[in-house]
Structures are given as C-alpha cells and as structure tokens.
Amino acid sequence: MRISFHGTLRIYALLILPLPLLIVVGYLLPTAGVLGWSLSLPQPGLQNYATILDTPSIHSVIWRTLRICLLTTAISVAIAYLIAFRWRFASARGRMLIELFVLLPFWLSMLIRAFAWLVLLRNDGLVNQSLLTLGLLDEPLALVRNELGALIGMVHFMVPYAVLPLLSSMGQVDDSLLRASSSLGAGRWETLRNVFFPLTLPGVAAAMATVFVFSLGCFVTPALLGGGKAAMLAESIYIQMFQLSNWGLGAALSIVLMAMVAVCAVVFVKLVGVGRFTGRQA
Amino acid sequence: MNMGRTLSNPATVATEPPQRRPRVNIARWLSMAAMWLAALFLLLPILVIVPLSFGDQRYLSFPDGAWSLRHYLTLLDGAWLSSILQSLGLAVVVGLLSTALSFLFATGIWLEARYRVALTLIVLLPMIVPQVVSAMSIYYLGASVKQLDSLIGVGFGHLMMALPYSLIAMLVAYSRLDSSLYKASRSLGAGLGSTIVQVLMPNVRGGLAGSFFMAFIMSWEEVVVTLFTSGLNVITLPKRIWDGLRYNLDPAIAAVSTLMVLITLVVLLVRMYRHDRNASPGG
Numbered sequence: 001m002r003i004s005f006h007g008t009l010r011i012y013a014l015l016i017l018p019l020p021l022l023i024v025v026g027y028l029l030p031t032a033g034v035l036g037w038s039l040s041l042p043q044p045g046l047q048n049y050a051t052i053l054d055t056p057s058i059h060s061v062i063w064r065t066l067r068i069c070l071l072t073t074a075i076s077v078a079i080a081y082l083i084a085f086r087w088r089f090a091s092a093r094g095r096m097l098i099e100l101f102v103l104l105p106f107w108l109s110m111l112i113r114a115f116a117w118l119v120l121l122r123n124d125g126l127v128n129q130s131l132l133t134l135g136l137l138d139e140p141l142a143l144v145r146n147e148l149g150a151l152i153g154m155v156h157f158m159v160p161y162a163v164l165p166l167l168s169s170m171g172q173v174d175d176s177l178l179r180a181s182s183s184l185g186a187g188r189w190e191t192l193r194n195v196f197f198p199l200t201l202p203g204v205a206a207a208m209a210t211v212f213v214f215s216l217g218c219f220v221t222p223a224l225l226g227g228g229k230a231a232m233l234a235e236s237i238y239i240q241m242f243q244l245s246n247w248g249l250g251a252a253l254s255i256v257l258m259a260m261v262a263v264c265a266v267v268f269v270k271l272v273g274v275g276r277f278t279g280r281q282a
Numbered sequence: 283m284n285m286g287r288t289l290s291n292p293a294t295v296a297t298e299p300p301q302r303r304p305r306v307n308i309a310r311w312l313s314m315a316a317m318w319l320a321a322l323f324l325l326l327p328i329l330v331i332v333p334l335s336f337g338d339q340r341y342l343s344f345p346d347g348a349w350s351l352r353h354y355l356t357l358l359d360g361a362w363l364s365s366i367l368q369s370l371g372l373a374v375v376v377g378l379l380s381t382a383l384s385f386l387f388a389t390g391i392w393l394e395a396r397y398r399v400a401l402t403l404i405v406l407l408p409m410i411v412p413q414v415v416s417a418m419s420i421y422y423l424g425a426s427v428k429q430l431d432s433l434i435g436v437g438f439g440h441l442m443m444a445l446p447y448s449l450i451a452m453l454v455a456y457s458r459l460d461s462s463l464y465k466a467s468r469s470l471g472a473g474l475g476s477t478i479v480q481v482l483m484p485n486v487r488g489g490l491a492g493s494f495f496m497a498f499i500m501s502w503e504e505v506v507v508t509l510f511t512s513g514l515n516v517i518t519l520p521k522r523i524w525d526g527l528r529y530n531l532d533p534a535i536a537a538v539s540t541l542m543v544l545i546t547l548v549v550l551l552v553r554m555y556r557h558d559r560n561a562s563p564g565g
Contacts, residue, residue: 015390024374
C-alpha cells in the first residue's frame with residue numbers, strides 16, 4: 001500500500017511512537033536507574049558486585065536458584081510431554097477435557113495455587129493428616145516451607161506453561177508421517193521414537209526454555225512455599241530491598257538476575273535457532 | 283475418551299473374523315494412567331480449597347457437619363471489599379489504557395512496517411525481563427517521582443506489565459486482516475482517521491476484546507510489582523491475599539479462591555463452548 005511521506009509522519013507521530021516512548025520513559029530508563037543504584041549505593045563503585053562475588057551465602061542462593069530451576073524444568077517438561085502426548089492422540093472430547101485440566105490452573109492466580117499447596121502440605125495439612133491417620137507416619141513430614149515445597153509449587157506452576165508449546169508442536173506432526181512409518185514396517189514404539197519424538201523436539205526445547213527462564217525470576221511461589229528457608233534469587237532481592245534496606249545490593253542482584261536470563265536466552269537461540277519456531281523444517 | 287473405541291472392539295470381534303490379533307497395549311494404558319495422575323496433580327489441589335471455604339470455624343478448617351458461609355460474609359466487610367473494589371477499578375482502568383495504546387501501536391505498524399520488529403521488541407520487554415527486575419524498575423520510578431504507595435504509581439506499574447500481553451492480542455488480530463481493506467477505504471475517499479475508526483476498528487474488535495481481557499487479568503492478578511510499590515494505602519486483592527498467606531492462613535482466602543476458581547471455570551467453559559460451535563460448521 002502506498003502512503004505519502006506526510007501520511008507516514010502522521011502514522012509515526014500519532015500511532016506508532018507513543019507506546020514505545022512510554023516504555024522507554026516508564027520502564028527502560030528506570031531499569032537504567034536500577035543499574036545506577038547498584039553502582040552508587042551506598043557509595044559509588046563496584047563494591048556491591050564484589051560483595052556478590054565474595055559472599056558464600058549469596059553463592060548458595062544462586063546455586064539453589066539454578067538447582068531448583070533445573071529440577072523444575074526437567075520435571076515439568078516431562079509431565080507436560082506426557083499430557084501433550086495423550087492430548088495429541090485423544091478424541092475431540094478427550095482433548096477438551098485435558099485442555100480444561102491444564103487451562104484452569106494456568107489462568108488461576110499463583111497466590112491461589114500457593115494457598116492450595118500450603119493447605120495440603122503444611123504440618124497439619126491434608127497430606128500429613130491422612131498419612132498420620134493411616135498410621136503410615138509417626139510424625140508429620142516437612143513438605144512445605146522448605147526447598148521441597150518450593151519445588152512442588154514451581155512444578156505445579158510451570159506445567160501449563162510447558163504444555164502449551166508442546167501442544168502446538170505436537171499438533172503440527174502430520175498423521176500421514178506416522179502412517180507412512182508404520183506401513184513401512186515400523187512398530188508403534190519405533191514410530192514414536194524415530195518419527196514422532198524428533199518432530200516434537202523443537203517444542204520440547206521451547207518448553208524447556210520457557211520454563212527455565214520463567215523459573216529463574218520466580219518470586220511468589222518459592223517465597224510462600226519455601227518459607228524463607230529456601231530463598232531463591234528473586235526473593236533475596238526482595239529481602240535486601242525491604243527487610244535489610246540494602247538498596248545497592250538489591251539492585252546489583254537484580255542486574256545479575258537479568259544478566260542470567262539474557263545469557264540463557266542467547267544460549268537458547270544459538271543452540272536451537274529461532275527459525276525452528278516458525279514451524280518450518282530446517 | 284477412549285471408551286468408544288474400546289467398547290466397539292468386542293462387537294467387531296463378534297460379527298466378523300478378527301483380522302488382527304487384539305492386543306492389550308500395556309504401554310498405552312500406563313501412559314494414560316500417568317497422564318490422568320498428572321492431570322489430577324494439576325487440578326486436585328485447587329479443588330481442595332472449595333470445601334475449606336465453607337468451614338464454620340474462625341480458623342481455616344474443613345466444615346465439620348455444619349457448612350457455613352461466614353468466610354464469604356467476611357469478604358463483604360470493609361477490608362476485603364475495599365481491596366476487591368480497588369483491584370477491580372485498577373484492572374478496568376489499566377485494561378482500557380492498555381487496549382487503547384496497543385490498538386494505536388498495532389494499527390501503526392500494520393500500516394507502516396518499517397522498524398516493526400525492533401519497536402515491538404521494546405514493548406514486549408516487560409514480559410521477557412524477570413518480574414522482580416521489572417518490579418525494581420517500577421520501584422525506582424515510583425521513588426523518583428514520589429508515587430510509591432499511590433494508586434497512580436501502582437497502576438502505572440500494572441500498565442507496564444500488562445502492555446506486552448495486550449499488544450500480542452492486538453497483533454494476532456491484525457495479522458489476520460487483509461491489507462486491501464485499507465486501500466479500499468482510502469481509495470473510496472475516507473481519511474486516515476475515519477478509516478481507522480470505521481473500517482479497521484470494527485474488523486479487529488475481537489483483538490480489542492482480547493487485549494482488554496489480557497490487560498485486565500494481568501492487573502487483577504499482579505503481585506510482584508504491587509508488593510514492591512505499595513504499602514499501607516494501596517492494598518490490592520492479591521496484596522491482601524499475600525499478607526494473609528505470609529502470616530497465617532486466613533480462611534477468607536479460601537472463599538476468595540473458591541469464587542475465583544468458579545469464575546475461571548465458567549469463563550473457560552463458555553470460551554470452549556463458543557470455540558466448539560464456531561469450529562463445527564467448517565468441519
């Protein structure tokens with residue numbers, strides 16, 4: 001379509017530019033300000049970053065963050081693959097039922113889901129009470145307000161995010177490829193392993209990347225279910241800011257977190273390539 | 283879901299000679315069972331909340347014989363009600379602003395595609411950056427312009443978080459629009475403004491609705507930015523729930539949660555039903 005030079009100017013000034021400008025002023029500049037805090041509070045210099053490098057308790061927070069995120073990624077993508085796989089070969093009604101099971105938690109607030117897990121897993125919660133009543137336990141298991149609780153809550157939170165990319169990648173696998181494979185003599189298992197699974201790998205990669213990057217920045221779920229004992233990076237930023245009033249260190253930790261996410265994103269794009277997500281086969 | 287197929291097997295076997303040895307597929311049943319376990323893992327914890335909301339004690343408990351609505355009545359008194367109204371108000375305003383801004387931007391780059399990737403990426407940033415980092419940025423902004431713990435400050439933070447999701451809904455709607463619409467309208471003499479209002483807007487109304495819906499939900503459920511930027515004045519519903527979860531398990535949370543589960547379920551079912559009906563005539 002041909003739009004005159006004058007028209008183009010008007011489109012830029014009135015339609016296109018207001019939103020990015022708002023983001024730059026209201027979001028990017030303040031982010032630069034946070035970087036500024038990390039370099040200037042309490043006094044100018046790199047001492048906040050030096051503190052991060054030197055403090056064992058911060059190292060353990062970072063290692064715990066990576067450990068929980070990796071576990072969350074592995075477990076939730078495995079569960080999601082199973083769900084998406086059965087969805088792929090289900091009837092129309094079965095598909096709808098599965099979608100309902102996945103989408104209901106997906107749309108619910110993470111606070112409500114954390115509440116549900118607290119109710120189930122705390123010391124006098126449903127799970128411990130049942131096990132005690134059945135005589136399977138002598139004293140309640142510590143299932144929540146520790147690393148295990150954080151992990152359970154994170155997996156529950158992330159499974160729907162992992163299912164969605166898998167559904168779209170499995171939906172794209174052509175039935176005729178599977179029929180071709182079996183008519184050429186491959187058994188069901190061979191077809192799955194050699195034809196179906198490789199075709200869904202881009203979806204698996206997308207699911208893993210989504211879950212891992214999201215988990216790195218998770219705050220609410222681990223803070224509530226980890227109960228302060230298993231603080232992850234995001235929660236330790238909150239603690240530095242609002243409990244210890246250590247703004248400089250809190251800001252420096254945010255910059256570190258952002259850098260970690262950026263590195264993950266770059267590594268992921270390099271490894272998998274953006275082209276594989278457009279649905280085209282390489 | 284596979285009942286139909288399983289039930290029809292004996293009939294086929296009875297009426298005609300079996301062409302293939304009927305196989306009991308253990309792997310298939312195992313994976314089905316595992317899938318339903320996973321589905322229950324997703325859903326059951328949420329359903330446990332429902333009976334708790336009808337407990338008759340002051341503390342969180344399952345109803346013991348007598349079901350009671352006392353926790354629902356708590357929601358109607360001062361603190362909870364004002365949080366609910368505050369959250370609703372914020373969500374509506376954020377939804378409208380976010381939809382308007384995304385509509386203008388999406389219309390602009392649909393008409394004029396230069397730099398669209400870079401510009402879109404800028405707008406999507408708050409979605410990609412970890413929420414805590416965004417919350418820090420909004421906190422910095424609020425501290426700089428003295429708008430911490432005010433509705434304007436918190437609302438602005440919500441808007442930043444909602445915009446990417448709003449924009450995606452708009453972009454999807456525009457990606458389905460035929461560019462000849464614009465040419466036809468302009469060549470028939472309509473100006474840019476009336477083309478946008480009278481031709482483009484009605485054609486992307488689904489996107490407008492989706493855009494508002496996404497922004498509304500993002501603001502309604504926003505926790506992290508709100509925790510960083512609010513204090514004693516602004517207490518949105520998620521913030522009140524957070525406080526209730528942090529210090530003790532307030533049973534009113536069970537009532538709020540049950541209502542939210544119910545609303546979510548109804549919206550999902552309506553959407554699925556409509557999607558189903560829209561899809562069926564085509565095949």
